[in-house]
Amino acid sequence: MSDPRPPRYLKPMNRVMMAVQKLGIPTGPAMVLTVPGRKSGKPRSTPMTPFRFDGDLYVVAGYPGADWAANARAAGTGTLSRGRRSRPVRIVELTAAQARPVLRAFPVEVPVGVAFAKSSGMVVDGTSEEFEALAGRLAVFRFDPIGPH
Template sequence: MSRRHSLSRKHKVRNHVVILLHRLGLPVGPMQLLTVPGRTSGLPRTNPVAPVVVDGTHYILQAYPGADWVKNARAAGHGVLTRGRHARQVDLVELPVAERGRVLREFPGQVPRGVDAFLRNGLVESASPEDFEAAAARCPVFRAEPRRS
């Protein structure tokens, strides 16, 4: 398992600004908010994410090893994706390692500003789709499916 990487103060402030703007109905770039219940408290926990869309399906990738949202998503198996004022309930299905590569390859092309987080955290060596694909064992990927009742 990868060691945990903490967000810098700058990134924590940026996340709070992105969350605030979304709650005001002003989405930022490709960002969406993922809200999942905390695995211990059950309280909603919200994090900005940049989903990748492959064949019409949204996928959420982890750029920060040991991120709490990943642990919460695994425990809950569902959450809410919000873009501006539009929210949708989703089931979060973690992909097996063998299926992650094709989604990870799409990330640098769809979310070029997000590549730096993967580089900074040592998950990839370059912004090439091949390096992202090779990081499949180190990067959890969740498929966001419409929530089943």
């Protein structure tokens, strides 16, 4: 099975989400991760929905091969923003084994991500078992605070 591509609406929707965030208006649980581009070095910002699991903050890539995930992996650090508040974070990619329990929790913690995964064909029903089975296919990152928080 070939990996799904992001839906056409994703980039325009991301631009709207980032514009609203820049106005200082938090958009639900969404945050914006900014990291340097791996080729250009220019700041690249992507809206995402991190969630807490066992006391840490995690995010799951919406589809395999996501550009933002490759940039985050290469950068290792970035800035996580919500509204006008931002904080530096260390970006730690989980191994498939480490990702399994996080992916298992994902559909309960991020229901909007379930709808996205269903529409992209990554999962059929959106069960915890289906998400856990994506370990090794979808990038999962933990955001660790840098400095005082």
